[in-house]
């Protein structure tokens with residue numbers, strides 16, 4: 001039968017053999033002194049019980065340690081109205097989406113605490129995806145060092161260069177192109193055989209750029225590369241950034257979710273030294289698209305970088321604290337509400353539930369790795385256990401098994417994965433991604449981000465690859 005979503009679908013598995021670990025997951029209530037819990041608990045409790053409350057006079061209330069303006073209507077009513085409107089809601093000002101603004105602020109603060117920034121202080125925003133979050137990081141880095149670019153344009157800056165690895169996501173290069181740095185000024189760093197940046201190459205390229213008269217500005221370290229799932233050594237990279245006074249961004253779009261796992265978060269060690277972080281709950285944490293955060297260590301810099309102070313929206317003389325009008329930090333005007341589903345999911349699963357989700361996905365991918373690493377007809381793309389849930393491998397059909405390495409074998413092998421995938425799609429049984437990388441011909445890249453995937457799904461995938469690929 002068909003294998004349920006091996007990729008990022010949240011459909012439950014039909015296999016009864018293994019229990020969905022998420023059913024036993026509901027979070028223990030936190031203490032009422034926890035600011036996060038205070039608002040979170042209040043919203044859901046009141047939503048159920050007090051849908052029609054009376055309007056109350058405006059005043060300030062204390063939610064944990066935060067003084068926030070109290071909405072004029074009960075939270076329940078605002079939440080309900082906001083939920084109903086959320087498909088078309090705009091998040092530019094507090095008055096138009098008060099509950100979502102507060103949810104966003106508290107959630108971003110929680111994420112910053114998890115990163116390890118003291119008291120969760122800093123800044124942030126939910127953006128329309130990791131590519132855009134990465135672009136924000138380049139914008140704020142430029143604003144930090146060359147704020148006059150905002151007014152005068154790139155002619156106010158010297159020739160600036162950005163550094164990122166050859167395995168990093170293409171969105172860094174795209175940000176360089178879109179923001180006027182130019183693709184040529186995005187310098188690609190060498191990686192080791194497992195796709196991790198070689199710090200010595202970064203230092204060599206920084207000094208080389210300086211010698212040429214360019215100004216190194218920004219370094220991207222990837223936490224969980226797209227194809228190999230590699231984690232760049234953040235601490236080593238941070239040392240170099242400190243030495244040369246460079247902005248350090250960590251692209252944790254794919255790997256940021258591992259911060260939720262006590263077992264796996266060490267792979268991002270040093271992330272607290274970053275100036276900015278991209279973290280996509282819509283990838284590894286299973287939140288429906290779109291849900292991506294750009295988190296910045298320095299408070300106020302997003303506002304400084306992007307604000308245009310449009311008089312019809314962001315009047316400074318409103319009756320509430322206009323710091324809650326967060327919309328001017330964004331490059332958009334109207335902003336989709338991405339926080340509500342994430343907040344609800346976090347409320348339902350709890351931090352522990354997300355941890356179990358992550359641990360389970362990595363356990364399943366480890367099962368795949370162990371199953372094929374010594375199996376006849378398989379070759380791993382890189383040695384050793386993958387750091388993330390990405391398992392990269394070639395299936396070698398019997399016709400190629402005895403063939404010596406060379407152009408003919410490479411050309412034939414290059415065609416195997418696309419053919420198998422095409423047959424999978426024609427049969428409608430399952431799908432798995434493939435790609436070339438550097439000098440490596442097409443290989444399968446299996447990623448697990450759905451905790452409902454079972455070992456029997458993995459067995460099915462392998463059976464299917466062998467059934468369809470045997471006679472190629």
Ligand SMILES: Cc1ncc(COP(=O)(O)O)c(C=O)c1O
Nearest residue numbers: 129130131169224225226253254
């Ligand atoms: C490492 C990394 N960064 C950024 C992105 C872009 O994220 P999004 O698709 O949310 O724009 C991806 C997407 O695959 C990614 O793997």
